[in-house]
Amino acid sequence: xxxxxxxxxxxxxxxxxxxxxxxxPLACGRHLADYELVYETYGTLxxxxxxxxxxxxxxxxxxxxxxxxxxxxxxxxWWDSCIGPGKPIDTRKFFVVSLNNLGGCNGSTGPxxxxxxxxxxxxxxxxxxxxxxxxxxxxxxxxxxxxxxxAAVIGGSLGGMQALQWSISYPxxxxxxxxxxxxxxxxxxxxxxNEVARQAILTDPEFHGGHFQEKGAIPRRGLxxxxxxxxxxxxxxxxxxxxxxxxxxTDQLNYDFHSVEFQVESYxxxxxxxxxxxxxxxxxxxxxxxxxxxxxxxxHDGDLVQTLAPARADFCVISFSTDWRFSPARSRExxxxxxxxxxxxxxxEIESAHGHDAFLIPxxxxxxxxxxxxxxxxx
Amino acid sequence: xxxxxxxxxxxxxxxxxxxxxxxxPLACGRHLADYELVYETYGTLxxxxxxxxxxxxxxxxxxxxxxxxxxxxxxxxWWDSCIGPGKPIDTRKFFVVSLNNLGGCNGSTGPxxxxxxxxxxxxxxxxxxxxxxxxxxxxxxxxxxxxxxxAAVIGGSLGGMQALQWSISYPxxxxxxxxxxxxxxxxxxxxxxNEVARQAILTDPEFHGGHFQEKGAIPRRGLxxxxxxxxxxxxxxxxxxxxxxxxxxTDQLNYDFHSVEFQVESYxxxxxxxxxxxxxxxxxxxxxxxxxxxxxxxxHDGDLVQTLAPARADFCVISFSTDWRFSPARSRExxxxxxxxxxxxxxxEIESAHGHDAFLIPxxxxxxxxxxxxxxxxx
Numbered sequence: 001x002x003x004x005x006x007x008x009x010x011x012x013x014x015x016x017x018x019x020x021x022x023x024x025p026l027a028c029g030r031h032l033a034d035y036e037l038v039y040e041t042y043g044t045l046x047x048x049x050x051x052x053x054x055x056x057x058x059x060x061x062x063x064x065x066x067x068x069x070x071x072x073x074x075x076x077x078w079w080d081s082c083i084g085p086g087k088p089i090d091t092r093k094f095f096v097v098s099l100n101n102l103g104g105c106n107g108s109t110g111p112x113x114x115x116x117x118x119x120x121x122x123x124x125x126x127x128x129x130x131x132x133x134x135x136x137x138x139x140x141x142x143x144x145x146x147x148x149x150x151a152a153v154i155g156g157s158l159g160g161m162q163a164l165q166w167s168i169s170y171p172x173x174x175x176x177x178x179x180x181x182x183x184x185x186x187x188x189x190x191x192x193x194n195e196v197a198r199q200a201i202l203t204d205p206e207f208h209g210g211h212f213q214e215k216g217a218i219p220r221r222g223l224x225x226x227x228x229x230x231x232x233x234x235x236x237x238x239x240x241x242x243x244x245x246x247x248x249x250t251d252q253l254n255y256d257f258h259s260v261e262f263q264v265e266s267y268x269x270x271x272x273x274x275x276x277x278x279x280x281x282x283x284x285x286x287x288x289x290x291x292x293x294x295x296x297x298x299x300h301d302g303d304l305v306q307t308l309a310p311a312r313a314d315f316c317v318i319s320f321s322t323d324w325r326f327s328p329a330r331s332r333e334x335x336x337x338x339x340x341x342x343x344x345x346x347x348x349e350i351e352s353a354h355g356h357d358a359f360l361i362p363x364x365x366x367x368x369x370x371x372x373x374x375x376x377x378x379x
Numbered sequence: 380x381x382x383x384x385x386x387x388x389x390x391x392x393x394x395x396x397x398x399x400x401x402x403x404p405l406a407c408g409r410h411l412a413d414y415e416l417v418y419e420t421y422g423t424l425x426x427x428x429x430x431x432x433x434x435x436x437x438x439x440x441x442x443x444x445x446x447x448x449x450x451x452x453x454x455x456x457w458w459d460s461c462i463g464p465g466k467p468i469d470t471r472k473f474f475v476v477s478l479n480n481l482g483g484c485n486g487s488t489g490p491x492x493x494x495x496x497x498x499x500x501x502x503x504x505x506x507x508x509x510x511x512x513x514x515x516x517x518x519x520x521x522x523x524x525x526x527x528x529x530a531a532v533i534g535g536s537l538g539g540m541q542a543l544q545w546s547i548s549y550p551x552x553x554x555x556x557x558x559x560x561x562x563x564x565x566x567x568x569x570x571x572x573n574e575v576a577r578q579a580i581l582t583d584p585e586f587h588g589g590h591f592q593e594k595g596a597i598p599r600r601g602l603x604x605x606x607x608x609x610x611x612x613x614x615x616x617x618x619x620x621x622x623x624x625x626x627x628x629t630d631q632l633n634y635d636f637h638s639v640e641f642q643v644e645s646y647x648x649x650x651x652x653x654x655x656x657x658x659x660x661x662x663x664x665x666x667x668x669x670x671x672x673x674x675x676x677x678x679h680d681g682d683l684v685q686t687l688a689p690a691r692a693d694f695c696v697i698s699f700s701t702d703w704r705f706s707p708a709r710s711r712e713x714x715x716x717x718x719x720x721x722x723x724x725x726x727x728e729i730e731s732a733h734g735h736d737a738f739l740i741p742x743x744x745x746x747x748x749x750x751x752x753x754x755x756x757x758x
Binding site: 027028029124127128185186187188189191192193195196198199200202203205210221224225228229231232235237240241243244245246253255256257258261262264265268269272285286289292293295324 | 406407408503506507564565566567568570571572574575577578579581582584589600603604607608610611614616619620622623624625632634635636637640641643644647648651664665668671672674703
């Protein structure tokens, strides 16, 4: 418990909620008649409203990106390493907006929310969303906050896909686009891992076809397995080896199926169980589907150069050497297309042992490169 | 249905069974009082009994490695690409023995067999086995067949670990050791994937603590998920991309959680479902544990050179460029230790897009290198 928050922290923050009554049409053909978005802001919007930065979150993220909700919080927001005074996203310069995406389970309207049509939780009836849908909902949030143009839209992983989509969907409303540890679309292997996670949830008897909430049930096993698989893909083989090796949990082997023999098993089980107690299974399905569906070039016969042609933003693309979920090669696809499309692009490939998770970890070269790019942005 | 078998096939083959009454002590401290091993042989044992080759199978393998069980068989044995007249393991020269390992579910004594102590299926009461236990049981099979020394012991993946263990446990009984697409021990990531597979099975309500057979149940969901995860690790990212890309199953997206959108999802679900109908869940757990536990150097403080010092065999180590389950780097660990231990070792690193599965696929350079090594063996 920090009695005084660290100097480079945004300190105590509170989520806010905005209610939207204009129906939001969705890629699936359905629409959300009305919805709420929960968000946080850090820093101060300047008089010209030219210093606003949007943070887009990844699969299991939410609006609480930086600072503390109470003096008792043991941990700050999920990207506190990069947001705050003196950090890459410097809150002395920028006004930072961070929301929980639609379909989430942290306050924004999602499968766990009350369906006005039935009076019960949406559950499986919540529409499937796409990255484009999120970007449209984020544009409405910008409207509501009086932000006509973002100084930057920034995201890692699935968040990077939203940043990229912003540059395509709203070229006039984004000056800088930062795409970190991301990809222009999923590979077959990426989709395959998502499919395993979905099958784990869908086949859990406690899932009840997505209406578990009405039944007072939670598909914990499915969520646990989904998270365990996910975690393997977030870490690098070497990173996992360095962290856990083949360290035994106890001094000797147990020779049974139930005991935890190796530290890595203990870690994965803990991560899985902890996650299954706090995350919504329908939201997890929805997030993996948004990942699978993301393929902005599909509308241009797979031509990413043509897809990015309308963009007017400057770009910063960052990848990490041992990220095998979205490897540097995937970031280079984006960079190559941007160069070909004659956009301004800065590319940082960071050496890191931390795999995909590296985008959350403040390694020196990452923080330095990220900071320098952000410092250059005129507001 | 081949009305006549291909010329390079061993043709029609039949499994045989041997019953062993001498108790087999196991690494876990328990023993098997008596047990059966099912095996097949191809080719003819020469008068000197010097041309016998042992094939060790991997996680889901069995004794039926080559040829056909009937003229109606649509597929030959699992390693038919490498075993037969004119193939790397040439049955005109070698007498090939291929068994189903103890703990298996294809005829050898395993969790599905009758436990003499209870009269019911062993289920969860079947002892956990190690690679060393298998090698000891294989040595007894060799005794029963009158084979004092193998011309070669050969295996891919978990099979390669058995071959390596043979060279350590019975240095006088193996002249050539072929370790293909294998590793000297699992990495933390390898163990992590196994743990996900195990948790999928263990938490399936139909598993019934391993006694599903008595309950007339089958933990199909757990087995399906385990196999899906496994399959992702058998293929390379690129190979999966080439095979499936982001090809849609139907012309348009369905925007729901249940439909199969991408071909890769369809493939994985099919593989998972097919497997869950034919494999035993307890055997799957047992195989993954044998993999996790394999670490021959542990007895020598992790020193693989010292571990391999007693070996008298010549070695052939083969790896495949895109195998990320047991990457070429893992094979090089074995090769480096063998060189350091002053053993004769030949190392082939094969370019292949097929990932770990490459050891089952007859690519030209693999077949050529494998054949040349086998041709050199004096019998």
